Amino acid sequence: MTDVQTDPFADIRPYQDNEVQAAILRLIADQEFIDAIIHYRFPHLAGSFGWMLSPVVKFFLKRKWAKLNSVAKVQLQVAAFMEQMIAKSTTEVSCSGIEHLDPKQAYLFISNHRDIAMDPALVNWSLHQQGFATVRIAIGDNLLRKACATELMKLNKSFIVKRGAKGPREMLKNLSQLSAYIKHSLEEGQSIWIAQKEGRAKDGNDETDPAILKMFYMEGKKRGEPFSAYLANLKIVPVCLSYEFDPCDKDKVHELWHKQQHGNYQKGEFEDIDTIIKGIVGFKGRVHVAFGKPLSSIPDDADTLAAQIDQQIWQGYRLFPINYLAAGSTEQQPDSKTQELWQTRLNSVSPEAQVLLTKMYAAPVEKQHKLT
Secondary structure, three states: OOOOOOOOOOOOOOOOHHHHHHHHHHHHHOHHHHHHHHHHHOOOOHHHHHHHHHHHHHHHHHHHOOOOOOHHHHHHHHHHHHHHHHHHHEEEEEEEOHHHOOOOOOOEEEEOOOOOOHHHHHHHHHHHHOOOOOOEEEEEHHHOOOHHHHHHHHHOOEEEEOOOOOOHHHHHHHHHHHHHHHHHHHHOOOOEEEEOOOOOOOOOOOOOOHHHHHHHHHHHHHOOOOHHHHHHHOOEEEEEEEEOOOOOHHHHHHHHHHHHHHOOOOOOOOHHHHHHHHHHHOOOEEEEEEEOOOOOOOOOOHHHHHHHHHHHHHHOOOOOHHHHHHHOOOOOOOOHHHHHHHHHHHHOOOHHHHHHHHHHHHHHHHHHHHHO
16 A cells, blocks of 8 residues: 555555555455344344355355456445435435535535534535545544444545544644645646535534634645635635434434533444444435535635634524424424424424423524524
């Protein structure tokens, strides 16, 4: 593999075409990866007969992935999986605003963040459906504790955001490398997806962290360019994802409630993986992906720019009956089925946590009201 001396981004960038087959072979040889497939595909057989299924799964994967020798071919496999997943876990996926984009232009998509895997996957799906190239995806290294997770993500055009710096100097080095890589990707004609702040908005409060925007500028500052001019050249496009139902809402509320009561929350060893799977296969109802207009007029400071991005994201919300119901709004009268579904969701969490669930689903309505 390429080392960092000849490739300054070797330790964070996605795999290139000449690295795909070796990565796939490492995945198939990773017993933890094979065990995970058996566990989630054949849960009733995993315990007693896992040892029997293991060679069968490996043989199947070798045949299925034998001809995957480029990033483009991996992306086509992902697209086929997405089609099946969307059919099973949603009633509709819609898209708006893509007419403002040029298929020949690379963009920096800054998105609200509700689901670990599905947010960038649905952005990619929407772009792919309209004939656009897929994006490179920013993913935190906290989600890559397992070797197989790293292989999978880097095969799927993901690049690593290092979050575990041991001191200010290391943090500065990591952020500088990340800033340079984002600019390098855009100069290569590769669009980027990144969340508007670190971690999912578990309370539904989608607000851009100005620190993200300052990170983008680190490379510009090194080049001696003004903040507004450099950020304008990044072709920033705000993106808003709206899910009618959040498959992980109960877990988010549990975490928020635990933090309120105890001041912190310690995740289980496999909690992130379980959350990713639940988000992928869980029922989402209707989903909407709203692409904003590329930002052409960039202010001179990160706080004002963050507010501009927020405004487009909030305008992009697709509001569903359950949002109006949670917000107590009279703008749209929910039918009996929506009321029943909402009551079932409320009953799934403790009475004390119900207010947090209500705030989560009401937030998009309140944000749009804030704009008007």
